[in-house]
Amino acid sequence: MKISELFYSIQGEGKRAGMPSFFIRTNYCNLRCMFKSGNLCDTSYTSWHPDDDKNLGETSIESISDKYREFLCKDIVITGGEPTMYADELLLLCKKLKKVNKDSFITIETNGTFIGEFINYTDLISLSPKLKSSVPFDTPQKKMHDKSRINLKVLRKYNSLYKAGKLNIQWKFVFTSGEDIKEIKSLQSEIRFKNENVFLMPEGVSEKDLKKTRPETVKACLENNYNYTDRLHILIWGNKRGV
Incomplete structure (x- = not known):
């Protein structure tokens, strides 16, 4: 698999926030997020500017599982970039990690544009569909990003599996303004996902x-009965790699 970094830290976001976790960050993403603040996504070194000199590059599943054995914490977070771009390898990786630790809790963080058999070896799918506020402005990637950022067919599939009791999911949205709420509500009316599974997260790549x-x-969460999640890793370490 094309890997950016492997590290041990705490989960900073969502319903597993604060849990000691082994992170597997894949390299490359099919989207190019940029917000009105001018901030790129907080892992632009896996998307806008792949830092191949610092990224681990092609890494075997055996090497990844060996690194996990150093910590053997319960929680494993597979993030990116966009890990589900590597659906076949992701399936093999999840199978291997479950063999190493049958009690592990595997979270896959995804923008929700791909799905695969890896879901059968996953304990939580953290869906983070990219809203209109993430569309880059005045860049060649604008059209590509806007066209690809929402895959309703895939999102409906994830939600139908959740409703059937076959999948645990959370919906995590970067919040920038009230316009985001309108779009989230529109998605809810299309897909029918529950408020109790929705987390709003403040946009930003620094404590400031x-x-x-x-x-x-927080105000938007209270007004719409959504959950709030902060970004603990940024509050503690800033926008650094490997944490």
């Missing part, structure tokens, strides 16, 4: 950014 966007995010 989060301080600015946090109050409106």
Whole structure:
């Protein structure tokens, strides 16, 4: 698999926030997020500017599982980039990690544009569909990103599996303004996912950014009966790699 980094830290977002976790960050993404603040996504080194000199590159599943054995914490987070771009390898990786630790809790963080058999070896799918506020402005990637950012067919499949009791999911959205709420509500009417599984997260790649966007995010959660999640890793370490 094409890997950016492997590290041990705490989960900073969502319903597993605070849990000691082994992170597997894949390299490359099919989208190019940019927000009105001018911030790129907080892992632009896997998308906008792949840092191949620092990224691990092609890494065997055996090497990844060996690294996990150093920690053997319960939680494993497979993130990116966009890990589901590598659906076949992701399936093999999840199978291997479950063999190493049958009690492991595997979370896959995804933008929800791909799905695969890896879901059968996953304990939580963390869906983060990209809203209109993520569309880059005045860049060649604008049209590509806007066309690809929402895959209703795939999102409906994830939600139908959740409704059938076959999958645990959370919906995690980056919040920038009230316009985001309108789009989230529109998605809810199309897909029928529950408020109890929705998390709003303030946009920002620094503590200063989060301080600015946090109050409106909390307000939106209270007004719409959504969950709030902060970004603990940024509050503790800033926008650094390997944490």
